Amino acid sequence: MSLSINNLNKTFSKSLVLKDINLEIEKGEFVVLLGPSGCGKSTLLNCVAGLENVDFGGKILINKKEVTHLAPKERNISMVFQSYALYPTMNVRQNITFGMKCRGVPRPEMEETLKKTADLLQIGDLLDRKPASLSGGQRQRVAMGRALVHKPDIFLLDEPMSNLDAKLRTEMRVELKNLHRDLNTTIVFVTHDQVEAMSLANRIAVLNHGILQQMGTPDEIYQTPKNLFVAEFIGSPKMNFLPGVLEVSNEEASVVTEFVRFPVGHYSFNETPETGRAVTIGIRPEYIFNHESNPKSKSSVCFEVVIRNVENLGPDLSVFCQLGKIQLAFKIPNSGNKPKYNDTVKVWTELSECSIFCLKKGTRL
Amino acid sequence: MINPHLSMNWQRVTIYICLSFFLIFFLAPLYVMLVTSFKSLEEIRESSLMLLPSEWIFDGWMKAWDHACVGLSCNGVKPHFMATFSITIPALLLAVFLGAINGYALTQWKFKGSDLLLAGLMMGCFMPFQLYLIPIAVTLREMGIFGTALGLILLHTVYGVPLTTLLFRNYYVSLPKELIKAALIDGAGFFRIFFQVVLPLSPSIVMVSVILIFTGIYNDFIFALTFGEVGKQPVMAALNNIVNSTYGVKEHNVNMAATLLTALPTLLIYLVAGKFFIRGLTSGAIKG
Structure with a gap:
């Protein structure tokens, strides 16, 4: 030591x-x-x-x-x-x-x-x-x-x-x-x-x-x-946070947000998940894609967002968008057609690496 | 349309007229002193104050330097210069050194009550000397150094330290703290950091302190008169004795020469070190 x-x-x-x-x-x-x-x-x-x-x-x-x-x-x-x-x-x-x-x-x-x-x-x-x-x-x-x-x-x-x-x-x-x-x-x-x-x-x-x-x-x-x-401080663009409620049915947990239901059955909880607990689901920008990454994945969810801003970083694009009132950011390779301002596009998110936090205490569940 | 160059010229002219006026105003007494010191007594009595001497005579200067009477001894101001310097130089060195150490300790080694200590020291800068003449007299008597050069050295050191402390503190307060930290990590102690890191950074503020303290001690009259050694008073007290002697003829040429001689060292130090003085004051002002 x-x-x-x-x-x-x-x-x-x-x-x-x-x-x-x-x-x-x-x-x-x-x-x-x-x-x-x-x-x-x-x-x-x-x-x-x-x-x-x-x-x-x-x-x-x-x-x-x-x-x-x-x-x-x-x-x-x-x-x-x-x-x-x-x-x-x-x-x-x-x-x-x-x-x-x-x-x-x-x-x-x-x-x-x-x-x-x-x-x-x-x-x-x-x-x-x-x-x-x-x-x-x-x-x-x-x-x-x-x-x-x-x-x-x-x-x-x-x-x-x-x-x-x-x-x-x-x-x-x-x-x-x-x-x-x-x-x-x-x-x-x-x-x-x-x-x-x-x-x-x-x-x-x-x-x-x-x-x-x-x-x-x-x-x-x-x-x-x-x-x-820690989740917010590390990473650029920073992690996306969607507030929601935990729901457990048939041994399968999911986070229900305003627009999207995220199945998190694979997630290894530190605490036993209880239905009705206010949580925030955190998804890194590189786990949101503008195409279906792995169609067989059970932990993939599709939803629609409105593009607000696109930053060209050379090899990558940082895309800032809105889901309802929530600001989201994701990173995609800079190739093919770029998303444009005010476009409504379909995105897929891979939840295998997501984080779930207690909304009240801010700690990881 | 006003020509900008013309208006600039007018401004210039006005400025120079004002400056010339003040220059004459301040230099006229010096001129009178200089010409008077080179005149003979008769000429002083008979001719105009402002005229150059008809014959340049050095008698006044010789007498002032060598055999004008101070009290009972008639050796001029010469021995009193020695007395003054034997007091001024040790007191000057001590006051500047202690002030530097104080300023360094008060800014870089802050301890509980260090700000209070500084406030107390600052009070010392603003107290009129007359206030403690009698307490000092008693203290010096009790210490057995009343009427000695040592007593005056001690006195001037003690009264110089608040000013030098304040000067050095204001200079050192802007010293980057990391410098001291780096030296601590390197393994240096209080005094090594002071002598090898801090002091080499402070020549300008040392000059400012030296000039201020030197002129302060050199020009001091009240301590010199009250606590000076009989027959070996500092030159300021001696000068007063020469000029204010009440018997005999007023020897204006001797008086003027003695005064000019006495003023010479301070004049010299400002001429020689004035550049550093201004640099030190401004750098202190910007940083502090």
């Missing part, structure tokens, strides 16, 4: 920003803390780093050693900040070696580590330059280098890519993933960008309002969201 967080609470001037967080992170894992801004993900990272105090009772363990009250430098972690926070008056070399000087690393070892790190990150020719004369990507590399030289047990990265442009971000994502594979260290990465989270993480922890909503692999998070928040 590389990092474990037990019953962590955090209050800022009487408002609880982190509520009873419990996390277990294995050695070598790449974990992404994902959530909207203000959800407490950066605060959680700062708590792990030792830059914020934790409320009484909370515990943070790194390699089974309790570090809750230790100073940042005693935790063997290192951190990369959103703004990189390079020391403006020092050149790249001094920036990278500053930490080693603070820790009293002998000079020959320091030189060797510096050289190795510079080679790894390809910043060898930047060593004598000041941060102000570096580009965004170079600054990020230097910040990574500064973190790397400590050979930490855990890397903490606080939205390190949000200051980069889209193209560079994609490149850095690949580089970071490669770096993680090469070094095999534990990484905790904070972001509000679901694409980053999905593409980088071994596991994602979704946070909202200081509460851990769900922890799981990207597939688990995407396919079986534990509640409405």
Whole structure:
């Protein structure tokens, strides 16, 4: 076990920003803390780093050693900040070696580590330059280098890519993933960008309002969201929600909405379904088709929608439409004739991967 | 149709007339002092105030520097310059250094009651000195440093710190917090972060503090007069002694020369460091 967080609470001037967080992170894992801004993900990272105090009772363990009250430098972690926070008056070399000087690393070892790190990150020719004369990507590399030289047990990265442009971000994502594979260290990465989270993480922890909503692999998070928040937060266009009522007859459950009855006999309920329970059925945009995908499927339903908007994404089309008053979105390949505004078209939905949530509590049934 | 260039010219002319007026207004006394200091006593009595001296005489300057009488000793302002600098420089260094540390601690290491402490310190900026002359006198006497250079150094340090603290606080409050966090993660402590990360970022505000505190201490009269060492008063107190001596003939040329000599260091520091001063003030204003 590389990092474990037990019953962590955090209050800022009487408002609880982190509520009873419990996390277990294995050695070598790449974990992404994902959530909207203000959800407490950066605060959680700062708590792990030792830059914020934790409320009484909370515990943070790194390699089974309790570090809750230790100073940042005693935790063997290192951190990369959103703004990189390079020391403006020092050149790249001094920036990278500053930490080693603070820790009293002998000079020959320091030189060797510096050289190795510079080679790894390809910043060898930047060593004598000041941060102000570096580009965004170079600054990020230097910040990574500064973190790397400590050979930490855990890397903490606080939205390190949000200051980069889209193209560079994609490149850095690949580089970071490669770096993680090469070094095999534990990484905790904070972001509000679901694409980053999905593409980088071994596991994602979704946070909202200081509460851990769900922890799981990207597939688990995407396919079986534990509640409405996670379902809505992950995925673009977002999951379609149709409110309805649960109906059970002849051992066959179905969700009855205003216009459509969805047979969900195949669905593995966490709770026994009861007739009359108010629920929401959630369907991902890629499970709605404008043609009959699998005529034999028992879990396929056909209904008619009115097209409201079509977004061309190149290979795909995002189609926004209306069923009664409910807005729906679906994704189809960009081929053949495109649906047009105000057309009424038939669509088929495949329910094998749908999610059903309790309307009142928002939890997955 | 009004020609925009013409109206611009008229505006310009008006501005320059106003500026010239104020320039003359402020420079005239300096001019009078300068020419008077180079005149002989007879000429001062007989000719006009504004005329250039018919013969340039340096006697006034020599006497002011070397043998004008301050109280009983007649050594001019020279020894008092030494006294002033031996007080000003240590007090200046201490006040700026402590203010920088305070400003850094109050912004980057916030603790319970740190804002209250700052408010208390700020009160110190606005209190008139006269208010605590007697308490200070008693305190210095009890500490056994009444009438010594050490007493004045302590006094000026204590009264300089609120101002420097405020200056540095306003400068450091805009320092990105992540910089300090990064240094903490790197394993640096309070003082290492201050000396290696924060202080190198603050040359302009250091200059501003140095100029303000230097002129403040150098120009101080009331402390110098009250607590200065007898015979080794700071130059301001000595100048007062020369100019206000009530016996004998009023030597206007000596008085003017002594005053100009005394004003020289502050004039120099503004000329040399004025560029930094303005830069520091504006950068502080934008950031703070």
